[in-house]
Amino acid sequence: MRCWGTAPVRARRAHWQRVPPGSRAPGWHNCPRVEATLGPLIPLYERERAAGRAMALGVLVHTIGSTYRKPGALILIAADGNYAGLISGGCLEGDLRERARAVITSGTAASVRYDTRSADDLLWGLGLGCEGAMQILLLQVGPATGWQPLAHLATALAAHERTAIGVIVDSADEEVRPGSVVLPSDAGAGAPLPRPLRASAAQELLRRAAAYGETGWLEESSWKLFVLPLSLPPRILLLGAGPDALPVVDLAVRLGWKVTLVDHRAGYAVQGHFPGAERVLLARPETLSGALDLTGFAAAVVMSHHLPSDLAYLRELSASAIPYVGLLGPAVRRARLLADLGSDAGALQGRLHAPVGLPLGGRSPESIALAIIAQLHAFVHGASFPTAT
DSSP states (O other): OOOBOOOOOBTTBOOOOBOOTBOOOTTOSSOSOOOOOOGGGHHHHHHHHHHTOOEEEEEEEEEEESOSSOTTOEEEEETTSOEESOSSSSSSHHHHHHHHHHHHHHOOOEEEEEEOOSTTOOGGGOOOOOOEEEEEEEEEESGGGTTTTHHHHHHHHHHTOOOEEEEEEEEOOTTSOTTOEEOOTTSOOSSOOOGGGGSHHHHHHHHHHHHHTOOEEEEOSSEEEEEEEOOOOOEEEEEOOSTTHHHHHHHHHHTTOEEEEEESOTTTOOGGGOTTOSEEEEOOGGGHHHHSOOTTOSEEEEOOSOHHHHHHHHHHHHTSOOSOEEEOSOHHHHHHHHHHHGGGGGGGTTTEESSOSOOOOOOSHHHHHHHHHHHHHHHHTTBOOSOOO
C-alpha cells in the first residue's frame, strides 16, 4: 500500500495527486489514503439485509483541515439507530444517525456538512475544536436499490478483489439524482444507469481508483461524481505457529487483516488454536512455495524458533516477491542465517527486517507481538520506520 492524495476533477479530467511513500499530512499521523474499509460494516449489513430492512450508508466525500477520518470513510446506520463504522471519534455520529432516519424513510440522499474551524466551535455543546470540516453523503441502501453499493463491495471483499464504486454527490440534472451509484461495467448488478453515467470517463475513473487505491472526482457542468476504491485488508503470512504467534494473530485480526499460519509440527498447526486466522497449514518449510501460493501476501514473518526451519523459510521467501520479510530473533542469529543462505541472501536485501518489530520496549509475548504488528502496520500504510536490514 501507499499513501495517495486526492483533488477535485474538472471537465471530464481526473486529477490524481500521488504523495511519496512514507509521507503524511503535516502534523498529523494519518495518511490521506483510501479509507473505504468495509469489514466493520459487514455484521450490521448482513443483519439488516436478512431482515429486509433498508439502511443509510454515509460516505465521507470531502474534508478540509484536521479531521478524524479522510475521504472514502464509510458509516452504516440502521433504522433503529445502530451504526457501524466511525466518521469522527463518536462526536458526530449521534447527529448523523438522526439525519439518516429521514434518508431511510424517504429514499432521498442527503448531503451533510460539519465545520469545526470557527472560533466559537461549540457544536451541539461538544466544543470539538478539531479545526476541520467535512461533507458526508447519506444514501439509502436496501431492497429498492438492490442493496447497492454494499452488495458489490461485500462480494469483492469476500473474494479479496480490487474494485471501486462511484456516488453522485451533487447534481442539477434531473436524469442524475444525488446518491446514484455507479458500479464497474462488468459488475452485472444494480439498476440501469442514466446515460451520462454510462460514459467511458466514469468507468475509467473506477478502473484507476481500483488499480491505484485512490479516491477521485469526476465533475461535469451539472453533476459531481465521487469515486472510492475498496480498501482490501493486507494478507499476512506467519511462518511458525507456536504459542507466541497467538497474540500476533489476535492483534492482526483486530485490525481486520487476513492471517495465514504455516508450521511443520502437527501439534502447532491446529486451526482451533487460532480461531481468527484465515488458514492454518501443516507443511514442511522447504516445501512452502509448493504448498502455498505466496503471491498476494503483503508481509511474511519467520518465527518458528527452529534454526533449520527458519533457514528453509528464508530460502523459500528469497525466491518470492513478498515485499516485507520479518525474522524473529537477535542480530547474531540473523547474521548466522544470512551466512548460511549464501547467494540467496542477496534476494532479501531491502526486504528483510531483523530483528522484526519496532523498538517499543517490553519482553512479554504480547509486547513482542505489538512491536511486530506496529512495524507491519507502518509498512503496509507507507509510513516511515527504521531502515530494513
